[in-house]
Amino acid sequence: MSRVLIAGVGNVLLGDDGIGPYIVNVLNACYSFGPNVEIEDFGTPALDFIDNMVGRDALIVIDSVDNGEPPGTITLYRKSDIMRITPSVRMDPHSPALVESLMAADLFGSSPAEVLLVGISGECYNAGCELSPAVKNALKNAVKVVLDELRRLNEPYSVESNTSVVDVWWSRKDQIPVQPSSN
């Protein structure tokens, strides 16, 4: 298991909620990372997230946030901010919750000491695969924040290609090649 996990979370079918997975696609396409860094699009991981936290030193989560700021605003949260939230009674056992996952990770082993949540305020969460323009504009800064954090953690990365031209499958209008090539 690598020391650092970069996790994009959110539902790619619900507009700006897909910004986390979108940025993971951008990072994967445009940068290469050292062996200590794992980067993953988790979609909406619910409590499965625990598994992927236990035993890591650092966690970078990229997610949309609902904090009343204008769309496209990037707000950073550290572990102490997140842990201040008290989990609520779970009616539905799958309610996704970052704070619960971190608490559970501590119970089962250890949660990452370093947590950064890169929160991007969204505008539209309706069904549809497009990001709103304000959120798309936030992309470069969000990527920069992630790379700054890697530098702070002394994890190297290198640039492979330009951030502005990335093919993200769920945004494609034409057909996605999914069938096996031959048998």
Added chain:
Amino acid sequence: MTKRITIDPITRIEGHLRVDVEIANGQVSDSWASCTMWRGIEKILEGRDPREAWLFTQRFCGVCTTVHAMASVRAVEDALKLEVPPNAQYIRNLILINHALHDHIVHFYQLSALDWVDVLTIPKADPAKTSALAESLSPWTRNSKNEMKAAQDKVKGVAASGQFGIFANGYWGHPQMKLSPEVNLLAFAHYLQALEYQRKANQVVGMLGSKTPHIQNLAVGGVANAINLDNQATLNMDRLEGMRVLMSEVINFVRNVYVPDACAIAGFYADWFKIGKGVNNYLAVPDLPLDSKGTQFDLPGGYIFDGNLAGVNRFKTAADQAFRDGVTEDVTHSYYEGDKPLHPWKGETVPDFTDFQADKKYSWVKSPRFQGRPMQVGPLAQILVGYAQGDPLTRKWTDAALEKISAVAGRKITVDDLQSTLGRHVARVIRTAMLTDLADKQWQLLVNNIAKGDTAIYNQPQFPSGEIEGVGTHEAPRGVLSHWVVVKDGKIKNYQAVVPSTWNGSPRDKDGARGPYEASLMYTPIANAELPLEIIRTVHSFDPCMACACHTFDPSGEQIAKVKVL
């Protein structure tokens, strides 16, 4: 005096389950289940290539990604009458089995055990007695006094910190919490261990599916796992052996930990076999196909009306004609336009939001009905349908579980008792035990077939011009899942997913018949309306899953830094 309570804990933008109950004379006198957000994400699929639909459908939900991928490829294959090579069936089956093993273990331990296990009594437990009790129940090697002591120390640490953290909102000390400190400690020690074993099952899903969540190996017509026993990059004997080792550890955990724990806890809480029956119509689809055409299955399906097991009806195929013809969705009490129940192929999703109006519209969930009736789906439905048909595997594990539970309860617990809140938990552990046998079996089937020299994994789909319809079903961890697709000239014209939590969480229909959650809550005794543990127990027994559509983080903490976008 009638008192109304609403359990609607979260006001974020995701869809959530909300439950309203009226309590009179110490028991539930009326109930409503509703979901607070419109999904409607099937619309995204209209006009797309049917071969790629599964990539999108597995993003419907964060917990059940795999199941929506599987139902989608099956729906398109059904429309095309396309057969699937045996290797592809076995590989898909192994994915589904391991996904379900993971899901059921997580549900019992991480998501619902603490409804029954009072964590705050654990510091009082005697670890030596706990260990002795555990060793009397099973030969599991991780039941030592030290193991129990370590688990107890974790709880003591949390309690000493003054911050209950993940335990902050449990109903600790509730009069309905009845286990001894030792049994609570035993369950909690296994709660900690369970996380390791569910992960191993998930690893098998990842090995076959290339990644999890969101498997990548499916295709309409088969799978994309190239098979070559001499090639390191493909599915070969090393990988198959690696999977078998992981599965054997999970199997061992289920048989020696989950089964004895669930049966012991059920025996101690045997009163709960009388609570939470609700809708006693049951629906299950056959699954784990054994041949290319899908005529033989490892898990039987069918339906039962009015709890009459002797009158069980069997589905011969995964998309049996009776199922195709029998499903409709009613929107009388849902926030959609429409004046009559519609078949999913004709389904419409036109929102018509009003506020919560208990006598009119009150939920974003539609009301699926089978032959006009509300149906309970999930492991209980599957176990009852299989048991009633005399399925040997279902009988073997059901009888074994009932015997263990009866021994603890000190009275005979029967198959009929399973129609209850506690029975839904017991049925889930029975199903999990059945899947341990089937994991071994399906692995062997795959290995034997490859050994015969068959490496076929895929049949190419061909789309005709004109309109075709298909339904893909899957007996998912939460019950019957069906995807309904209409394809016109090779493009998706209509797509509807009828999911298990819609069957179980449906609002009333045009006839006023309550959905399964609603019906199961009726007449439940409530000790304290301020601490409605009894309601949580019954709702959790269904393993509801409606919240995963949208995941925005809602911070109430303070911000430490802001990056304004220029």
